[in-house]
Amino acid sequence: MDGTAGQGTGPKVKQVMMTGKFLRNAWYVAAWSEEILPGKLLARTILGEPVVMYRKSDGSLVALENRCPHRFAPLSLGTLLPGDRVQCAYHGLEFDGSGACVHNPHGAKNIPSRAKVASYPIVEKHLAAWIWMGDKPADPAKIPDFRVLDNVPELHITKLDSIHVKANYELVVDNLLDVSHTSYLHDGLLGNKDTVESDTPVDMDGDDVIVSRYSPNATPPGMFAQFWPGHPERIDKFSRTRWMAPCYLTLFTGICQPGAPRESGTGYHGIHMLTPEDEGSTHYFFTAVRWGVKTDDETNRELREKVAKLRRFAFEEQDGPVIEEQQKVLDKATRQLEPTILSVDVGPVRYKRVLEKLLAAERG
Ligand code: FES
Ligand SMILES: [Fe+2]
Incomplete structure (x- = not known):
């Protein structure tokens, strides 16, 4: 738990809201x-x-x-x-x-x-x-380490997809580093009410920020249930999201038997690559690579299409509209806005600190 972020208003955290500048040497x-x-x-x-x-x-x-x-x-x-x-x-x-x-x-x-x-x-x-x-x-x-994309069996990787988001890329990073929103914005698809209560430890690995979540004894959210024919009624759900400066995220996520080692379960690596188009819009490239595959090739072929569609739907129809409206609210603000920080915001606060440090170093 980060000492600078707590529930409610908490101690004052100066969170950089959309620096409006890009790290050019990246x-x-x-x-x-x-x-x-x-x-x-x-x-x-x-x-x-x-x-x-x-x-x-x-x-x-x-x-x-x-x-x-x-x-x-x-x-x-x-x-x-x-x-x-x-x-x-x-x-x-x-x-x-x-x-x-x-x-x-x-x-x-x-x-x-x-x-x-x-x-x-x-x-x-x-x-x-x-x-x-x-x-x-x-x-x-x-170049950031995305070797998880190299030499993947064709049926284990989804479409190399992209969408255009009319918002600053930092709003998209905020969204991706805060997995708690899956219980609300993606209720039933990527999360559910059982996954609201989670430990959310945040670790640093050099400049990388790693946000983990662990929801024990939950019902499996829809997409994960399909990865595991005959899955148990209750499972543990977990995710480990790594942010790499300035705008890259890998999400190791999945489900396993309650109390079992995570690697014994099944899930996917979510790949998120964000490229600022300009200060108010972002090219969002994404794909997913399954791990612990428990299904046969015929099912894998179907799941490959299904997962690609579901994730695109989640980003384009569920995250995208909220993020774009956030951007409009910020654009219309007549005063400097400082967000209320919750326990789920430790990851976003940490990455913004790293980003600001790198931007300051670039500015000299
Ligand atoms: S040759 Fe390119 S604008 Fe004239
Ligand atoms: Fe989302």
Whole structure:
């Protein structure tokens, strides 16, 4: 239990509400790898910057500023030419993968020195394309650890999905690090009234924040019950959510026989990758990898679709609307808001401290 957070108003906790700033020297998920198709240009705004991505003929990725230096047309409206060049749709300037203009079809065909766009490091790992938009060297070793996504049997991983949330990414992290909301917002689906009463220890692992929950002797929430044909009437439900700066979460969750070791049960790793589109909106990438699979392949095939649909429904139809309305309330506030802190908020308070520390270090 964190000494600075308690029930009700408790001691004064300065919780950073939407810093409105992004950690720039960090890797962000620009897309699932499979979204960047050969021969296609993919546009996406990341950290408020317009970006266009494409795959070169050797399969490697390119990420460029999506803004032609001539009249600022998005390069994503253009054409990918042989030689891995992008031709602007408006007046035909051509750019290579480094962002340099390599062809000007007009006049003497000179290339003005200002005719270039920014190029960002982008690499593929753990099924995603990771972009670096900071000014410090991009070190792929710093990509967050999502090895749970590597080499997973096809029927054990759900769709590589994403939604767009019209809210600051910190509101989404707040939601994901507070598993208590599953008993209310996702009642019957991911939680129920039996799972309200839970121990919620919070641990630190370096800068990572780990929030655990344990609900002994509960009835199994709907989705988990399907993972376990012939499951006992009462089970223990548990979850362990790890936040990794600035906006990554893995959720190890499941059910087991009351009092049994958790690993003997079944559940899934929930993967949540948040990328700020800008201060008021977020690209939310998610998938799930099952563990302790107790069902046959035919059932796994059905469950893969079902779990993907249920989780998308939970995020899009249950979490999303509340988070977006929260954002509207915050936008309309005429004074600085300071949240009332409950015992379930220890995780969110801790991660905001880490984030503020990292942002302060970046600001120098
Ligand atoms: S706006 Fe791109 S070439 Fe003119
Ligand atoms: Fe939720």
